[in-house]
Amino acid sequence: MSDLYxxxxxxxxxxxxxxxxxxxxxxxxxxxxxxxxxxxxQSEPIAPLELALCNQCSLVQITAAVDPTVLFGGDYLYFSSVSPSLLKHFTESAQAIIQSEDINAQSFVFEIASNDGYMLKAFKPAGARILGVDPAKGPAQAAIEAGVPTVNDFFSRDLASHLVQEHGEADVILANNVLAHVYDLEGMVEGIHTMLATTGVAVIECPYIFDLVEGGEFDTIYHQHLCYFSATALDKLFERHGLTLADVERTSIHGGSLRLFVRKSASSPQRTERLLSLLDSEAQKQVFEATAYSSLFDLTENVARELPKLIRELRASGASVAGYGAAAKATTMLAYCGLTSDDLDFIADLNPRKHGWVMPGGEFEITAPSTLLERKPDYVLILAWNFAKEIMEQQKAYSESGGRFIIPLPEPHIV
Ligand SMILES: [Zn+2]
Structure with a gap:
């Protein structure tokens, strides 16, 4: 046992x-x-990373829970508005909700983990009252400055009881890419139940475990992501807390995600055909058995073997190689493949808040994207592969000057 996890x-x-x-x-x-x-x-913290399956409810999860004050405290550098494709995805989602739920000046829209307010802002033109909650200081402050009222705290069952008294029940609750990070999953779902109006809807997005498995996306497994969801596991989780998973959409964001539409069971919601068909496909995959996930680890072992080999062969032939995207997932990829600053000269990243910092593990220097044109590496490994298209478009000048990109998944290849 450790103080850290x-x-x-x-x-x-x-x-x-x-x-x-x-x-x-x-x-x-x-x-x-x-x-x-x-x-x-030696002062950089490390913790075990082991994936396990619950035989009872089919939830896939990691076994180590790292102290959240260490994991999320202090200099949390992720600002959602930095990515144009994320902004577009969530603005479109907000517009669809405004239409389908008939959002107007009487509506109250509440978001859990609202980051810098990028999605709530999209409800302003409809006149809705908006409120966000986010534990990260920097993004919460940025949201407030942008006119999005934000409570700087962790969402929990206690906070929900307090907020519902002060602000009333919500017609829409949004929770994007937060469920996987939650230490008290039951408390979070209870909190959603507390705050949701009987006629309201919670729209929740999370990465989809079977997209992860089929795409070999092992690098999305890291300490911040405690859980990896199937529709089956979510269905059981909501059901235990008076909520019903009524509908699901699949989206391509973050390597493949689920957008869940959850309503109070007391409102007797209809379940859609596409949800029932997804649950059925998971039953056929044997979602409760370890074998349903085993192809992921074949792909993982292949990448761990082939990616360092490719990079080291390129370097041995005299080429230089750098990385792009100092995202969280890069930590797992680089550590599991045993890559260090001997393999990648630097890692470029669009987020100016990361420039001048070092990514622990392999001691990678983080630089501005303009470094690609200044230092002209022969190859750039795209670590943020979920934004590969966007990155390659942004870095057209680099590829036009002869630079090539390496995509690591599902198997390493040069494009
Ligand atoms: Zn379980």
């Missing part, structure tokens, strides 16, 4: 003690924990 023996959703280990990634640096140049390597 706790190993769970029970499922984070249904509390069952029947967990089956799926894969052990070993001791791994914490993602999104950038350090200043010259920080001694």
């Amino acid at each position: 706790e190993i769970t023996t029970h499922c984070r959703a249904c509390q069952s003690p029947e967990l089956t280990s799926l894969h052990d990634f070993g001791m791994t640096p914490l993602a999104d924990r950038l350090v200043r140049p010259g920080t001694p390597k």
Whole structure:
């Protein structure tokens, strides 16, 4: 046992003690924990990264829970508005909700983990009252400055009880890419139930475990992501808390996600055909069995073998190689492949808040995207592969000057 993390023996959703280990990634640096140049390597925290399956409710989860004050505290550098494709995705989602839920000046829209307010802003033209909650200081402050009222705190069952008294029940609750990060999953879902109006809808997005499995997206497994959801596991989770998964859409964001439409069971919502068909496809995949996930680890082992080999062969032939995207997922990719600053000269990133910092593990220097044109590496490994198209378009001048890109998944290839 360690002060830094706790190993769970029970499922984070249904509390069952029947967990089956799926894969052990070993001791791994914490993602999104950038350090200043010259920080001694031994002071960088590492924690076990092991994936397990709950035999009772089918929830896939990691066994180590790293102290959230270490994992999310201080210099959290992720601002959602930095990515144009994310902005477009969530603005379109907001517009669809405004239409389908008939959002107007009487409506109250509440968002959990609202970051810098990028999605709530899109409800302003409809006249709706908006409120966000986010534990990260920087993004919450940016939201307030942009005119999005934001409570700087962790959402929980207690906060929900307090907020519902002060602001009333919400017609729409949004929660994008937060469910996987939650330590008290039951408390979060109870909180949603507390705040949601009987006629309201919670629209929740999270990455989809079977897109992860089929795309070999093992690098999206890191300490901030405690859970990896199937529709089956979510259906059971909501059902236990008086909520009904009524509909689901599949989206391509973050390597493949689910957009869930959840309503109060008391409103007796109809379940859509596409939801029932997705649940059925998961039953056919045997969502409760370890074998449903095993192809992921074949792809993982292949990348861990082939990616360092490719990069080292290129370097041995005299080529230079850099990386693009100092995102959280890069931590797992680089650590599991054993790549260091001997393999990648630097990692460029669009977020100016990361420039001048170092990514722990391989001690990678983070630079501005303009470095690609200044230093002209022969190859650039796209670590933020979920934004590969966007990155290659932004870096057209680099490829036009002869630079080539390497995409790591589902198997490493040069484009
Ligand atoms: Zn469970």
